[in-house]
Amino acid sequence: MRQSQSFGQTLREAPGDAEVASHQLLLRAAYIRQIGSGLFSFLPLAYRSIKKIENILREEIDAIGGQEILMPVVHPADLWKETGRWFEIGKELARFQDMGGRDMVLAMTHEETIGDLTHKEIRSYRQLPQLIYHIQTKFRDEARPRAGLIRTREFTMKDSYSLDADYEGLDRQYRNHYQAYFNIFNRVGLPVIAVKSDVGMMGGSLAHEYMYLTPIGEDTLIVCDSCGYSSNRQVAVFRKPEAPVEEALPAEKVATPGTKTIEALAQFLGIPSSRTGKAVFFTATFVNKDESSGTETRYDRLVLAIVRGDMEANETKISNAVKAVELRPAQTEEIRAAGAVPGYASATGINALVLVDDLVSRTPNLVVGANEEGFHLKNVNYGRDYTADIVADIAAANGGEPCVNCGEPLRASRGVEVGNIFKLGTKYSEAFGANFLDKDGQSKPVIMGSYGIGSGRLLACVAEEFRDKDGLMWPVSIAPYHVHLVMLNSNNPVVSETAERLYRELRKAGLEVLFDDRSEATPGVKFADSDLLGMPLRLVVSDRSLKTNSIEFKQRSQSERQSVPVEESVSKARSVIDMLFAELQAQVVPVPYKD
RNA sequence: CGGGGCGUAGCACAGCCCGGUAGUGCGCUUGCUUUGGGAGCAAGAAGUCGUAGGUUCGAAUCCUAUCGCCCCGACCA
DSSP states (O other): OBGGGOSSOOOSSOOTTOOSHHHHHHHHTTSEEEEETTEEEEOHHHHHHHHHHHHHHHHHHHHTTOEEOOOOSEEEHHHHHHHTHHHHSOTTSOEEEOTTOOEEEEOSOSHHHHHHHHHHHOOBGGGOOEEEEEEEEEEOOOSOOBTGGGBOSEEEEEEEEEEESSHHHHHHHHHHHHHHHHHHHHHTTOOOEEEEOOOGGGOSSEEEEEEEEOTTOSEEEEEOTTTOOEEETTTOOOOOOOOOOOOOOOOEEEEOTTOOSHHHHHHHHTOOGGGBEEEEEEEEEEEEEOTTTOOEEEEEEEEEEEEETTSOBOHHHHHHHHTOSEEEEOOHHHHHHTTOOTTSOOSSSSSSEEEEEHHHHHOOSEEEEEEETTEEEEEEOBTTTBOOSEEEOOBOOOSSSBOTTTOOBOEEEEEEEEEEEEEEETHHHHHHTOEEEOTTSOEEEOEEEEEEEEHHHHHHHHHHHSEETTEEOOOTTTOSOSEEEEEOOTTSHHHHHHHHHHHHHHHHTTOOEEEEOOSSSOHHHHHHHHHHHTOSEEEEEOHHHHHTTEEEEEETTOOOEEEEEGGGHHHHHHHHHHHHHHHHHTTOOOOOOOO
């Protein structure tokens, strides 16, 4: 490509509304342009990279048996009503009506269309297993898009779906993806870790997220540097301290005026906060589905969660424990309406679903609220003085706690989710009656998994990781072009003839070349643009270099320059690019599966 | 959805408090001179000051409403 003809102009300054480095650089280097909140156009350079990412995705998914298909972005709402997600998902699911007044949705993901296809195509265990995938636009009307391409509303995702006759088959496909995803990230050079995650709106039994660790990330991860345990904070577990072994003492009501917080209470009584129980209220939304009429009704219920006073409640764990479709902190009026006294609440005598952390249930002689303004109860014991509807691990890990595996302190880190894999099970196949006949002639639901990687977010993460103060530094595998051929002194016919010849011959050697043939730009502008655009290898043809009959080579990631005789420059460029590919390929190694 | 900030030329911003000719730098066009790290000189083009309404002789500036964008949080396969 001749730069004199290329579409899109580099910017000397970043637009003011870009804060994150990758966003600023992609804008400045004319890779992307914003059209609205969370809506971006990909200009030619970015789109070349995106296509390379997509091809890597295709190669790795094909390698584990994938077959590429394409499903529409616009779906009849009926499909989403079948699975219930039409009702469960809030405003982020974009809905509209077609000409005939039929409800339609813009796809956030494609489990519904896969469920429908599976129902239509799969009859027999002989047709299983299957792995199908597509690369398609999704739309999620996010409340807050952010950080350029990191979180957009419209985005393109490679999503694959596995169909199996049994759970062993699902496990095999899940593990295949586990490794294939590492291969994909390694091929673009992006360092990631796989962490266990919440299944969220997807449902299912097990999920991993692939996280790129970066301070700009929006997820919090809990990792163990010692044994490698890693988890999204939403579901992170940790080794809880042993409960003290004590005789249960008689319960006793004590006046504790003005102690609405745990800190105040502990100080007032002169005890550590670990000897208290912390009561936190949430309002959970549940859905009741009437199978006969197919109608769904939603209702709210107050949830009281009790964790030890020195710990925090984890909303995701609570939501999962009570199986709510939605959970939010309760408002004071809702708490009072249930007969509870905020600041002095107890588990007894109130109208709420009571959820107690497992550590709390084992801990004797706690101090908890008396459900009376200004009073607490001492020496409260689970079973004797109160009970719970559910006992579960609902405490949040914040970093610093002992690792559940090895006991070493955990560490909190920020990350961006660049991929995820889910064991869905039969949620979607059951919703669509996607059954098959097994060997014994029995009808069984197809067992599904789903697996996603967003191409634009991946591009942004790579840009975030590989850059310096002057610009982007693409890994060769997804660089828009391999070589940036920069011509200075174009008014010298020897220079321009040499540059033109190199442009032809480099391409003949199979290299992708961006040719800065602009005659009006000064050397300074050309060097600055070259650094900004970030191709892996830069070749400079100039008066100066031709005086020694050579071409100047410089890798974007290195500071040294090298003079290469003109006649050797094509083969030298070829070998440098081959070497860069080989370096990336060397990182593609088997990764032990971690459950 | 809660909190905060910002909308003035393609980009970055000043002007607004205190109403009175719409500005600066970069970029863009033309010409000449330049050519190894964002050149110089000269001459140009380009903005209904987000939108609507109000106050006023007069509004980028004051008032009201509204739309958009960004950041923090909530939410989020």
